[in-house]
Amino acid sequence: MLLIHCPYCEEERPELEFRNAGEAHIERPKNIAEISDEDFEKFFFIRDNPKGVTYERWRHIHGCARFFNAVRDTVSDRFVTTYKAGEPRVEVERGEDGLVRLTGARP
């Protein structure tokens, strides 16, 4: 079982306390009633399923109940970082050792 760092509680808690909530950084259009079928398709149906870095939402449902964002490497199942909902996308890169880190972070 993974330990996940909740950016609100500021501590690592067991995976059982959390619930995955799908891909992160997909904003609901403000004018959703007016968008085209194609735009609605992109917004609602189309999702990435990368081998590698994925941005996803988690909710600390059995803890503080807050939604937050996480960067996870689907190859190693390792969480690179987690950050609060509404904060900008965190940039990461894969190092020569194969590990994904925050861009600029030292191995």
Next chain:
Amino acid sequence: MSGANRIKGKGRLTPAKTVRFTFDGKALSAIEGDTLASALIANGIHLTGRSFKYHRPRGILSAGPEEPNALMDVGRDAARRTPNVRATVQEVFDGLQANSQNRWPSLSFDVGGLNNLASPFFAAGFYYKTFMWPKAAWKRVYEPVIRAAAGLGVAPKEPDPDHYSNHNVHCDVLVIGGGATGLAGALAAAHAGADVVLCDEQPELGGAFHHETDAEVDGMPGWDWAQAATAELRGMDNVRVLTRTTAFGYQAQNHVGLVERVTEHLDRPDPALPRERLWQVRAGRVVIATGAIERHMVFANNDRPGIMLASAARTFLNHFGVAVGAKVGVYTACDSAWNAAFDLKRAGVSVPAIVDVRPDPDPALVAWAKELGIEVLAGHAVLDTSGSLRVRSMKVGKASGGSTRDIAIDALIMSAGWTPSVHMYSQSRGKVVWDEASERFLPGRNVQDCVSVGACNGDDELGEAIADAARAGHEAALATGRKAKSAWTAPEAETRTSWTGGMKGSAAGAGPDTTVKAFVDFQNDVTAKDIRLAVREGMHSIEHVKRFTTNGMATDQGKTSNIHGLAIAAEMLDKPIPQVGLTTFRSPYTPVTFGAIVNHSRGPLFDPARKTPVHDWEVAHGAVFEDVGQWKRAWYYPRAGEDMHDAVNRECRTVRAAAGMFDASTLGKIEVVGPDAAQFLNLMYTNGWDKLQPGRCKYGIMLREDGFIYDDGVVGRLAEDRFHVTTTTGGAPRVMHHMEDYLQTEFPDLKVWLTSTTEQWAVIAVQGPKAREIIAPLVEDIDLSNEAMPHMSVREGRICGVPTRLFRMSFTGEAGYEINVPADYGASIWEALWSRAEPLGACAYGTETMHVLRAEKGYIIVGQDTDGTVTPDDAGLNWAVAKKKPDFVGIRGMKRPDLVAPGRKQLVGLLTRDAKMVLEEGAQIVADPNQSVPMTMIGHVTSSYWSENCGRSIAMGLVADGRALKGKTLYVPMPDRTIEVEISDTVFIDKEGVRLNG
């Protein structure tokens, strides 16, 4: 003396402490501390089981967890039996009952042994090739026969009477393995101030010192040093030493699963003790000190009872004081077997010859052997063995060919060298690397925060290995943030036993040009020949070879066989071993019981039952319950002589004629509070909420973004900024999640606070013409008149002195109330209401009656009449969708082309031509019953009941363009008949809704 093969003065057990046990019903004696294996050998028993496929007689191969052969059914009584226990791990206790497996009628005479004679037909891939046709025979003949013959051991039939416990531990350093290097690592880490957990699968720490008696550490025998080190560790507050504890799984983030066998060795365990403990350890750093496992030699008939690993024979002698035979042959490609031979000889056992495949073994060893009077046959091979239930002789010849001779023996010890035990490292997702110099796989780069030390890391020299392990332990402590006050000094250590040498694959006489049975994997009966066949038949990947032959797929997971199998495949493929690759090691390292994993999660704790505050009253009044998710809901209340049908009919009649009381406490409830509460609900529901006055209620529909109905419920406005939202029973958590998701992430600027209040309010529905009469005397501060409190209104006040939120609402079509009271008062308020209701002729009713009554009024149940593909329009609920709102969740999804296209299934009423006929829910609806099969299905039945109040059956269904078909006849084809139905509207009683306002 317990057993004729005990050697006086040898071993570390106390001879006076004898225990009794049985093997296949025969009473035998042992000494406390014996394993089942050592006790059997002490009693001269080597034959312990029959092999899986060929039913060949098998003995004890090893003295440890790698044992592939000596698997037994072990227990103390009928419920406490475990199949496939390794005799080499199970400690003997007084009263232990052990039985051999895979034999009938007896171990020494086994009918299944015919498989051995027929073995030419049972080559690798036999099952894949043989049972291909005729296809029909698979189900009726092949599978049942194979299933009956397959499987190892028999599971106990009784429930497990014992309990198991689960422990979560966070530590700085976890050391796996309590041999010399594990102890050194643990001591160094502990002295540097780290919190240390040290686990080892054996009852006593010391690892290889169990058999290796040549070592000296810190000026004392290795074993004694290990015991002193253990005592020191046990005396430290920051160290937890876990014996009889196997690390079986290494998961992500240094999460390691350990299982501790707490009572499996005790004759009369304290019932308060768990049988096993599951330790879930989170370690800052893991020190892997798992040692190495000796390989057997692969030669013809290398599986006869009495043939075993050299280190095992040495363990039985030096630790348990048991000689594995009187005349013990030695066959080796590795130095360490020589030391085993020397120990046996010195203990008075005859050792006729040491056969070493190497032409030039270490001269020092040869000289030693000469000194002890042991014949040395260098450059020789054991080409075959004889003996049916025990090895009787070995046929020895030069590896290069020529004449042979038979040497009489009653045991044969062997060593093809040592395989570093990289299981834990590999489970941590590390990739093993082939070390060219020593020709073995060793840990490569560490993927997790771990370090391998000692034999599992290829560190063969004892003194250096201990020093390295101590360094690793010290660094582990520092790495986890400890500031060492002092460093532990690693002791001097040396040994005369050498671990060099070894071979992989088949030995002379069992090569590619032979057809002999030279076993690679004992447990799955895989021979060198089988592996060659697999390669010849096109299995070129080691993963394919493994699956085709089942090599390494038994419960021992190829601990002794993997490398041999790999070497033989590599030879056939004419590729170097590292290019052929190693199969992946998976958890568990050794089998783990279901009890340890399931732990407390069984019986009532498997899935919690949610009970309402009124539950006890319902039980006392004879309610039959149904499970709704985790909730226990009263289903109906049968009276004497009533079946379900009778009870539901009576309850339905009574509610409409007088009144009924229903426990609606399971309804989901969410308090939506804040200055933007109405705006938030505008976004969450299709309805508009701005105009809803405080004190009034409204039925709301919630969609998903895709435009389909997600949930529904009545929402009451208590104040400008406060709403009492109800959800379906099953939908409560997901609706809360859905609302929180939008509030937190899409509309975070709205000033709204959500609180789940499902379990805070008990809800008592009082429905029917006498509802007001029942509740009126108990209600304070609220005017219940129709004028003051009409249908769909809510008031706050008191009932029986208790605060209440009183809803005038109805899910029955009758005038009625839903009385919310704090959950703690639920039972007493219910009883107070009941004492009013019963004399007035009302009844308590359950969920079945609730379903019928709502269907009579055409009220839908989300999840029954909708299925996640139904829009508000499909359900006939367009009236609840606000037309002028700029936004709500689902507003765009609802307008997708498919959702507005003609031909969608619409909710309609269904009246059977025969009023007595009740349709089956889920039954399909067709337009033309005479069409050919498969028919075009245009709809299905979603709800169907006998309606006592209508005097006929009623049903609802989703039918393509159904609303346009009103009055038309459609058909429901069933296996035994076709049922005619007429499409109607969905309200079957009181179409004008007069009763609601009564």
